[in-house]
Structures are given as C-alpha cells and as structure tokens.
Amino acid sequence: MRVVMFGYQTWGHRTLKALLESEHDVVMVVTHPKSEHAYEKIWSDSVADLAEENGVPVAIRNRPDDDELFDLLKAADPDIIVANNWRTWIPPHIYSLPRHGTLNVHDSLLPKYAGFSPLIWALINGESEVGVTAHMMDEVLDAGDIVDQRAVAVGPTDTTTDLFHKTVDLIAPVTIGALARIAAGETEFTRQDRSQASFFHKRAEEDIRIDWGWPADVLERLVRAQSAPYPSAFTFHRGKRLEILSAVVSEGRYGGTPGRIFYREEAGVVIVAGSDARTGRNHGLAVTRVRTEDGRELPATEYFTSMGGYLTGRP
Template sequence: MRVVMFGYQTWGHRTLRALLDSEHDVVTVVTHPASDHAYEKIWSDSVADLADRHGVPVVLRNRPDDEELFRLLKDADPDLIVANNWRTWIPPRIFGLPRLGTLNIHDSLLPRYAGFSPLIWALINGEKEVGVTAHMMNDELDAGDIVVQRAVPVGPKDTATDLFHRTVDLIAPVTTEALALLASGRTEFTPQDRSLATFFHKRSEEDIRINWDWPAEALERLVRAQSAPYPAAFTFHRGRRLEILSAVVSKGRYGGTPGRIFYREGDGVVIVAGADARTGRNHGLALTRVRTGDGRELPAGEYFTSMGGYLTARP
C-alpha cells in the first residue's frame, strides 16, 4: 500500500519506524514544527529527521487544512493515511482522501481517554490498565471503529514515565497488525460504545497544582503521574512554590484541616488531605522528597524542620 503518515514526537516517530520497516511504501510524511510547549518537548524524537534519513518527503504544518497540502496529498495518491499524535483537527476531505481512509493510533483504551495526555489522566484516576488503540478516523475525535487494541497493566508504583515506555512499545505491533488487516481487504471493525466515551483536554500548569481537598490516594497518583521528565506536582509553603517529587499514602489516619503539615511518619511528613478530613477517617499524604523554588532537592524530613502550618494551592 501507498501510505501517508501524519505524526509528531516519539509516538509519531515509533509509528513511522514501523511503517518504514513494513512492506508498505511511505510516500509522504506530515509533521508539526518543533514546539516550546512543556509537554511537547518531552518524548520529542523527530519524525521529520527520521523521514529525511529515509528519503521520504516531509511537510511541516500546524494545521492540515490548506489547499496546497490537499493538492500535495491528492497527488501522492495514498491508499491509506496513518496518524499518531497529530495535535490538531484533520478535516474530512483529508482523512477521507485515501482509498482505505485514515488509521489513527491513540495511546488509550478507547472509547475512554480520548483526547490529550491519556496516560497521565488514566494514572491519576486509578485505572488498572492502559494501552494503545488503532481505529479508523471519522468526523468525531478518536471515535472511529476499533481495528486493533492492546492493553498493559498499571502497577501500584508505576509512574507516567513507566507507562509511557510500556505503551510506546505497543505502537509498532499494533500498527503492523492493523496494516495487515486493512491490506487483506477487511473493512468491518468494532464500533466504539460511545456511552463509555470520555474526552480529556491538554494538561497545563493548573492541572499539576495540588488541591489538598483531594483524597491522599488520588494525590499520591498525581505525584506519580507527574514524574520526571514531566513537570512535578506543586504546592505552596509560606508563599513559596514547593514541588512534590515523591510521596506515599500514610499508614495512619489523620484528622483536621486539608493541607496541614501534621506528623512525621517513617521517612515522610504527613499532610492532612481530603475535603472531609475533619472526620478523622482519612489517610494523609506522606511527602518523602521535595524540590524548592531554587531547584534544591531534599528529603521532606529535612525540608520540614518543624510541624505546623499549611501547604496551600496559592501563594
């Protein structure tokens, strides 16, 4: 098959690598220009550089909706477009152009976690598994029929970085299997149950600000979800930003006001958590390692020299 590839960052790079290793002919690659967005500088293997090394024509676009690109793609005469981590809307006249349509590779178990940063959102929400889905593109984002889907478990100590490495390794086999099914002439695939669909926005600074009204279990997952190289979850202590690099759910239950710096437990310092912390039924979040605004990393037990006072969402 003649294939056009739309993609960006390491997800797109892995997809293009799988296409180049396949029996199919990659005739054009469309990718985004480099970005300064914090999350787009992470896992940023270059799709353009890989295509260049293999002599595949590269087109740079932020949005794929101009006449020049449409004519170029029409002249390329693709049987299939394969997309992964394309960051903007692909219009119907583009995704419907190839004879077989457009196959999108998405790093979630659709129909749940459509949209952006699915691994981080899934980890925060306590999902037991994550994965990769290859589906046919239609008018609704991440909503087309499922061609291939593979899952991996989420462990109790996994970080978003762990899940990235586990799922990115699924891209090549999922892509290869989906291509084989399409090349065989199969056209009927599994419709998504739209009653189960969830759609998430891009993560931003506000999404990593700690809200001490959350239960400790959710806050512990937030810290793991924002593991390096992602921006760390943060709070404020005495008006200064404090990043939380590691934390565990406390063994004891602590009552009082959310955000209170309360008790030394093992190697951690327990912060009261949960909107109903006044009941005394909640576990706290035991901070174990922090980073100050000037970049110093140290054990929480060294940073908090005395108990009392509060951690807050704002200075």
C-alpha cells in the first residue's frame, strides 16, 4: 500500500522505520518541528531526518489544517495514513482522505489512557500491564475500532523508561500486523468499550509535585514514573526544592501528619504519608536518594541529618 506517515519523536521514528522495512511504499511524511517542551525533548529521534535519509518527501507542521498540505496529501495519493505520536488534531478531511482511512498507533491499551503520557499515568495508577494499540481514526480522539493490540507486563520495580523500551518494541509488529489485515481487505475490527475509556492531559510541573496526602504505594510509583530522563518528582524542605530520586514503601506503619520526616529505616528515611495518616495504619514512603536545589545528589540518610520537620508541597 501507498502510505503517508504522520509522526513525531521516537514513536514516530520507530513507526517510519517499520514502514520503510516493510512491503509498503512510504510516499510522504508529515512531522512536527522540534520542541523545547521538557517531555518532548526526551525521546526525540528525528522523523524528518530518517525520511530525508530514505528519499521520502517531508512536510513539517504544527497543525495539519492548511490548504497547501491538503494538496500535497492528495497528490501523494495514499491508500492509508499511519499516525503515531501526532500531537494535534487531524481534521476529518485529512484522516478520511486515503482509500483505507487513517490508522493511529497509540502507546496504551485503549480504551484506557487515551491522550497524553499514557505510560506515566498507567504506572502511577498501578496498572499490571501496558501496551500499544493500532486503531482506525474517527472523530473522537483515540476512540476508533481496534485493529491490533499487544500488551507487556509491568514489573514491580519498572520505571517509565523501562516501560518505554518494552512498548516501543511493540510498535513495528502492531503497525505491520494491522496493515496486513487492512491490505487483506478486512474492514470489521474490534469496537472500543467506551464505558472503560479514560483520557489524560499532558504532564506539567504541577503533576510531579508530591502530595504527601497520597498513599505511600502511589508515591513510590510516582517516583518511579518520574525517574530519569523524566523530570523528577519534587517536594520542599525548609523552603527549598528537593527532588526525590528513589524511594520504597516502608516496612513499618507510621502515624501522624503527612509530610513528617519521621524515622530511619534501613537505607531510607521514612516520610509519613496518606490522607488518614493520623490513624497510624499507613506505611510511609522511605526516601533513599535525593537531589538538592543546587544539584547535589546524595543518599537520604546523609541529607536528613536529623529527624523532625516536614516536607511540603510549597516553599
């Protein structure tokens, strides 16, 4: 099939690579300009560079809604558009242009975790598996019929980086597997159960600010979700920003006020956590490594030289 690809960052790069190595003919690529957004600089393999290296025409757009691009797409005469990590709305006159419509590849097990940063949100929420879904695009974002979907397990110590590497390896088989069904003439695919759908926004600074009212197990997953190269989860100690680089759920149960710097436990310093911490039934978050405002990284047992005081959400 003649394929136009819409994509960005490493997800788009992996998709284009799979298409170039397949039996299909990539006739045009549309990608975004480089971004300075913190999350968009992390997995930033260039779709444009890969296309140009392989002699594929490239159009760079923030939004695909101008007449010039539409004319280029019509001239490319695609059988299908394949999109992965395209960051803005694709209008109906674009996604319905090819003979077989548009196949979108998304890094979650739809219908859950439509939208942005699905791996981070899934890890924070304690999901047992994550994956990649290829679905037909329609008027509702990430809601079309599922053509192919594959999952991988989330391990007990996995970080978002670990999950990225697990799921990015699914892009090629999911994409090529879905195209094989479409090329074979199939048109009936699996409808999404919209009662199970969830939609998440882009992550920003506020999303990595630690709320000590959250349970310790959720905070431990937040720290893993925001592990390098993602911006680290942070709190404030004595008015200065303190990043939490690693932590575990405490062995013991600790009562009091959320955020209290309370007790040394093995290699960590336990911070009281949970909205009902007053009951004394909660585990705390045993912080093991921190980064100070001036960039020093050190064990929590060296940073917290004495117990007492509080970690807070604001200076």
